[in-house]
Structure formats: C-alpha cells, structure tokens
Amino acid sequence: MSTLPAPFPVEIDPVNPGRNLNTGNTPGTPIGAFTFGGALYDFLYTYLPNAAPTMFAVECLKSLDGGNTWQIQDAANEPPQAFGAGYLDVANSKVTFFTAVSGIGHSFQIQDFNLITGTWGAPYTGTGSNPSDIGPIFGAYLRPDGTRAVLYQSTVNSAIRCAVLTQANVWLPTFQVNAAGLDAFACMDSTGRLHVCFAVNGAGVPQCYQAINPDNSLGQFHQFTTFPGLYLGTPAVVGNFIVVPTTEGPSPGPPPSYNPVCGTVWIGTPLDNPVWTQSDSIFPTADGLDQVQNFTSAPMLYFDGKQTLYAIAVVMSRQWASILGSPSLLQISRTNNLQNPAIGWYDYSVYSRPGTVLHGGNNESLLRVTIGGDAIFVTVDAQDLNAAASEFSLFLPLAPTQIKITLRGVKRRRCTT
Amino acid sequence: MNYRPQSAYPPPPPGWVDEEFEYYFDSISNPALAQFPANQIPLSLQPDCEFHLRGIMISGNAGNIALRLWEQSAGGHAQISQVLVPADRAYSSSTQGNPPIGKMVVPFEPEILCEAGSQLFIDLDTY
Numbered sequence: 001m002s003t004l005p006a007p008f009p010v011e012i013d014p015v016n017p018g019r020n021l022n023t024g025n026t027p028g029t030p031i032g033a034f035t036f037g038g039a040l041y042d043f044l045y046t047y048l049p050n051a052a053p054t055m056f057a058v059e060c061l062k063s064l065d066g067g068n069t070w071q072i073q074d075a076a077n078e079p080p081q082a083f084g085a086g087y088l089d090v091a092n093s094k095v096t097f098f099t100a101v102s103g104i105g106h107s108f109q110i111q112d113f114n115l116i117t118g119t120w121g122a123p124y125t126g127t128g129s130n131p132s133d134i135g136p137i138f139g140a141y142l143r144p145d146g147t148r149a150v151l152y153q154s155t156v157n158s159a160i161r162c163a164v165l166t167q168a169n170v171w172l173p174t175f176q177v178n179a180a181g182l183d184a185f186a187c188m189d190s191t192g193r194l195h196v197c198f199a200v201n202g203a204g205v206p207q208c209y210q211a212i213n214p215d216n217s218l219g220q221f222h223q224f225t226t227f228p229g230l231y232l233g234t235p236a237v238v239g240n241f242i243v244v245p246t247t248e249g250p251s252p253g254p255p256p257s258y259n260p261v262c263g264t265v266w267i268g269t270p271l272d273n274p275v276w277t278q279s280d281s282i283f284p285t286a287d288g289l290d291q292v293q294n295f296t297s298a299p300m301l302y303f304d305g306k307q308t309l310y311a312i313a314v315v316m317s318r319q320w321a322s323i324l325g326s327p328s329l330l331q332i333s334r335t336n337n338l339q340n341p342a343i344g345w346y347d348y349s350v351y352s353r354p355g356t357v358l359h360g361g362n363n364e365s366l367l368r369v370t371i372g373g374d375a376i377f378v379t380v381d382a383q384d385l386n387a388a389a390s391e392f393s394l395f396l397p398l399a400p401t402q403i404k405i406t407l408r409g410v411k412r413r414r415c416t417t
Numbered sequence: 418m419n420y421r422p423q424s425a426y427p428p429p430p431p432g433w434v435d436e437e438f439e440y441y442f443d444s445i446s447n448p449a450l451a452q453f454p455a456n457q458i459p460l461s462l463q464p465d466c467e468f469h470l471r472g473i474m475i476s477g478n479a480g481n482i483a484l485r486l487w488e489q490s491a492g493g494h495a496q497i498s499q500v501l502v503p504a505d506r507a508y509s510s511s512t513q514g515n516p517p518i519g520k521m522v523v524p525f526e527p528e529i530l531c532e533a534g535s536q537l538f539i540d541l542d543t544y
Contacts, residue, residue: 284463336439344438346463348446403450403482405442405460405539408522409471410435 010395012042012061012070012379031088031095032302032368033377033395036115039064042379043086043095043113044393056081058097060113060120067377067395077120079111085137085150096142098150100134107132108150108163108171128171131163138184143192143214151177151184151196160184160198164216177210177218189237189271193219197232197244207232207246209268209276220273224266233298238309238341242268245282245299245311263299263313263333267342279342282311283333285349299333302369309341310334312369312378330380330396332369336408350378351396426471426528438468453541457487457494464534471529472522487538488529494538497529501542 033042040063045056058079061070081099088095095113100106107130112121135153138160142148146167154161160181164172177184181198188194192214200206211219224246233245244266263283268274282299299311311333330351337344368379378396429435442460444451449458462468475484486497531537 284465334439334441337437339437343436346438346440348441350445403443403475403541405440405450406474406522407440407442407460407468407470407472407537408474409438409469409528411438411463411466411468412429412433412435413466415432415434 010067010070012044012393012395031086032370033067033379033397034088034370036090036093040067040377041095041115042070042393042395043097044379045081045084058084058086058099058111060095060118062118063395067397070395073113074119077111079109079120079123081109083134083137083152085140087140087142087148089142096140096148098137098140098148100137100152105132106134106155108134108165110165110169124169126165126169126171128166129163129173130171131161131174133161136183139186141186141188141194143188144190145192145214147192149188149194149212149216151186151194153181153184160196162194162212162216172216175216175218177212178208181208183232185232185234187235187237187242189242191271193271195235195237195242195244195268195271197235199232209242209244209266209274211272222268222274222276224276231295231298233313234300234302236301236303236309237271238303238338240270241341242271242274243301243309243341244268245301245313247295247298263295263311265299265301265311265342267340277342279345282335282345283313283315283331283347284345285331285347300369307338308334308336309338310369310376311345311347314380330378332376332378423524423526426469435469440468450539450541453482453543456540457538458541460537460539462531462533462535462537467533468531469528470525470531470537472524474522483542485540487540488531489535489537501540 031043033040035041042061042063044059044061046059058081059075060073060078062073063070079097079099081097081101084097084099086095086097093115095115097111097113098108099111100108107125109123109125111123113119114121131152131154133154133156135155135158138151138153140148140150148165150163150165152161152163153159157179158181159179160177161174162177163174166172177196178198178200180200182200184196184198186194186196194212196210196212198208198210200208207224209220209222209224211221213219224244231247235242235244237243246264246266248262248264262281265279265282266276267279268276295313295315299313302310302312304310313331313333315329315331329349331347332350333345333347335341335344335346370377376397378394380394380396382394440460440462442450447458447460449455473486475482483501484498485501487494488497489495
C-alpha cells in the first residue's frame with residue numbers, strides 16, 4: 001500500500017513563542033504565505049520581551065523546503081512596531097511595511113524588504129503630511145497609479161482614517177473614512193478603489209461598508225445590519241462583485257447570542273456603486289451542524305485570480321466550547337461560480353489540534369489563506385492552552401502532494417420566483 | 418465553466434434553474450484518498466438538490482494513478498468506467514508529462530445525474 005505524505009502543520013518558529021501573525025495589537029490584514037523565486041515567504045508580527053525600543057517587530061521568514069523549516073531574514077534590521085501592515089510588490093521584488101509605535105504623536109515608518117537580497121532597507125518616513133495619530137494599522141495597499149493607501153485608526157478619536165503616500169513618498173493630507181470602528185478589513189479593485197468593511201462597537205451601525213475612490217474621495221456608504229456582535233472578515237473582488245464575508249445566526253439573521261453558527265457573504269455589484277444581497281451559508285457542511293459548531297471568527301476570503309474563491313474560518317463545537325483544551329477546526333470553503341459567488345460553495349474541515357486553540361480573524365487578523373501554484377497555504381495563529389500566553393503561528397500547506405478530484409456540473413433547483 | 422462539451426447540454430425544464438457547482442475532494446476532505454489501492458472510496462454529494470455531473474478533473478502530483486468511477490444506483494453501485502483507467506490518459510484533456518497529472522476538465526457526455534445526497538465512488542490504484 002502506498003501512502004501519500006500527510007499534510008503537515010509546521011510551527012514556524014517553535015523556539016521563540018510569540019512569533020505569530022498578530023500580537024493582538026495589530027489588526028492589519030496579514031499578507032499570508034507566498035512564493036517568490038522558488039522560495040516560500042511569510043511575514044509575522046513577533047513579540048520580543050524586553051526588546052528596545054519596542055517589544056514588537058515584523059519578521060520575514062523564508063523556507064526553501066516547502067515550509068518544513070523557516071529561517072528569519074535579516075533579523076538585525078527588521079522594523080520595530082506596535083502596529084503594522086504591508087503589501088507585496090512583485091514587480092519590484094519587495095514587500096513594503098508601514099509600521100508605527102503606538103500613541104499620539106507617532107507617525108508612519110516605512111521599510112522595504114528586498115526579496116532578491118533578503119534584507120530590510122533603511123527605514124524612511126516620507127515627506128508631507130505624515131500623520132501623527134497612528135493607532136492600529138488595518139491595511140496597506142499599492143494602487144495601480146503607484147500611490148499607497150494606508151488604513152489606520154486614530155489614537156485621537158478612534159476614527160478610521162486613510163493616509164495616502166505618493167510614488168515620490170510624499171504624504172497627502174489624511175482623511176476620515178468613518179467616525180468610529182473596531183476593525184477594518186479592505187480589498188482593492190483594479191481601478192485602485194478600496195472597499196472597506198468595518199464593525200462599529202455598540203448600537204447603531206455595527207456592520208458597514210465604505211468605498212474609497214481612486215481619487216481619494218469617499219464613495220458609497222452602506223450599513224449591512226443592525227445586529228451587534230457579528231463578525232466581518234477580509235473581503236475580495238471577483239469580477240464585478242465585491243464579496244464581504246460575515247457570520248450570522250443559524251440562518252441569515254442575528255445569532256441567538258454571541259455564537260454565530262453560519263458563515264455567509266454579502267455580494268455587491270457593480271463595483272462603483274454596489275447593490276447588496278446576502279447569500280445563504282457558504283459553509284453548508286458546518287452549517288448543517290449548526291447546533292453543534294460555532295464560528296469563532298468571520299471567514300477570510302481569498303480569490304486566486306483565476307477560477308476559485310476561497311473562504312477560511314475557524315469553527316468550534318458548541319459542545320466543546322466550555323471544555324479546556326477543546327479543539328477548534330479549520331474549515332475551508334470554495335466556490336467556482338464566478339458569475340454568482342453567492343452560490344456554489346462547498347466546504348470541508350482541514351485541521352484541528354487537541355489542546356490548541358486556533359484564532360480566527362474577527363478582532364485580530366490571525367488567519368490567512370493564500371494560493372501558491374498547486375497548493376493552498378494556510379497561516380493561522382494558535383495557542384496551547386497548557387502554555388498560557390504562548391502564541392505561535394502554524395503553517396499548513398494543503399494539497400501539495402495528493403490526489404485532487406474536482407467534479408463540475410450544475411445543481412438543479414426549482415425556481416423560487 | 419472552463420470546459421466545453423461537443424454539444425450544448427439541454428436547458429433545465431420550465432420552473433427549474435441550473436446553478437454551476439463544483440465539488441472538490443482531496444485527502445484532507447477524504448482521508449481515504451491518501452491511501453491506495455483502495456476500492457469504492459465514497460465522494461458524498463450535498464443533500465439540497467440533484468447534481469448533474471458534466472466534467473471531472475483529476476490533479477495532484479501523486480504519480481501514476483489509475484482510477485475507476487462508480488455511481489450510486491437503486492441496485493447498488495454501477496460502474497461509470499469498466500476498468501481502472503490511468504488518470505493521465507482518460508481524465509486529462511491535454512497531453513501530460515510529469516506530475517501533476519491532469520490539468521483540465523474532461524467533459525462527460527451525456528451528463529450523469531446524481532440524486533441529492535447520493536454518493537459517487539472511486540477506486541484507486543497505481544500502474
């Protein structure tokens with residue numbers, strides 16, 4: 001009998017606990033693992049006790065053996081940060097990170113990681129209106145015109161703001177995206193328009209969407225629900241659709257408590273002024289067990305740019321929820337229906353580890369799925385319950401060496417209208 | 418849908434609508450797929466509505482794999498293919514060299530009707 005290699009979760013750095021996607025202070029959308037020049041790269045936020053000037057840093061890790069082992073790159077020059085977010089610039093063979101030390105009076109610091117030389121460049125701040133109220137940095141985006149848009153939360157009034165850096169590294173005046181927001185998740189379409197989704201704490205407008213046009217004017221504002229306590233995740237642009245993941249009750253609607261049991265997506269089209277509709281569950285298998293499993297986070301979306309939209313989420317058995325060491329499951333769903341990404345979802349469980357809690361992406365961006373060639377890369381933040389405060393990142397490549405069977409066709413349903 | 422049959426599939430009857438759908442199975446979703454030879458590994462379909470199977474793609478980099486498909490029928494399991502067929506010969510619509518085997522979808526004509534909640538089965542072996 002032949003046995004294919006089992007998929008493996010790799011603790012990216014088992015020696016230094018605290019190296020994780022997110023320290024809990026940095027809700028910036030992680031880049032996720034990617035391949036470049038035949039190597040794998042992942043960027044993690046790490047916690048370094050007693051380090052100066054800050055305990056946190058952005059670390060680049062590289063693997064030359066498919067993710068089995070990872071090596072820290074240029075640790076001496078890595079960006080210190082309390083908050084940070086970056087983007088991959090394939091055309092210029094670099095990853096650019098925007099970081100800041102927390103607190104009023106602190107501004108953006110920028111550092112480029114050169115993927116050719118494997119080194120961090122010298123930090124720079126740019127000129128012009130570099131803001132000085134940097135709180136959590138939600139995301140950084142390289143637009144088609146070469147400008148960079150950075151979403152962050154002001155330490156002055158908790159507003160979500162957007163700062164724009166030109167190609168010549170000149171900061172334009174920042175502007176407000178929304179007066180308040182817990183977290184913001186965003187994606188960019190081919191025109192450079194940002195589609196920002198955020199949750200607002202308290203009653204009123206808990207789940208919202210705000211477009212930022214390529215000319216930095218604000219586009220459509222939309223309030224999804226009035227239900228508090230629901231999660232939003234990383235959206236994706238698919239064709240002329242903006243797809244926003246969220247969680248709901250047993251069927252679309254409010255959860256019975258703070259235990260959403262159904263992952264859905266909001267679909268908006270066209271991109272320049274979307275009309276919104278909500279899907280049914282995009283995790284029908286998990287939802288089929290809707291009295292058993294909870295979503296601990298909103299799904300995070302990833303479009304491979306070709307034919308498949310992926311969603312990943314962490315779910316937990318409701319029966320297990322109060323048991324120490326209760327396992328949580330990584331659940332992946334996918335749809336190939338790019339003409340209507342509200343339908344065609346098919347999900348399955350990919351990983352659980354007894355005694356380990358996997359962290360999702362509701363308040364902190366701890367979970368990322370990306371596609372590299374023939375494999376699905378998952379980076380997820382985890383914590384062993386027997387070792388409190390010891391968080392670490394797991395790298396989980398799925399399906400690089402196995403049989404994959406894809407059945408394509410149609411589901412035939414009765415018309416409902 | 419990135420496969421093309423020689424003839425158009427018939428439209429759904431009045432009052433019905435077809436939604437494009439894709440099932441995906443690997444050794445994560447179906448651990449039995451990680452070990453072979455194995456017979457009649459079930460590939461479960463969702464229970465909400467019938468599925469019209471119109472194409473299949475076998476991919477991965479598992480080497481020389483032969484397979485046989487079965488469908489669920491009232492009298493048991495009916496073979497879709499009579500013998501174990503090398504995947505990179507029968508279920509790849511382009512010439513393949515080294516793994517991964519299969520890169521494109523091979524259409525089924527006519528389509529295979531799978532009842533809601535039914536199962537397909539697959540035999541796996543090396544050759």
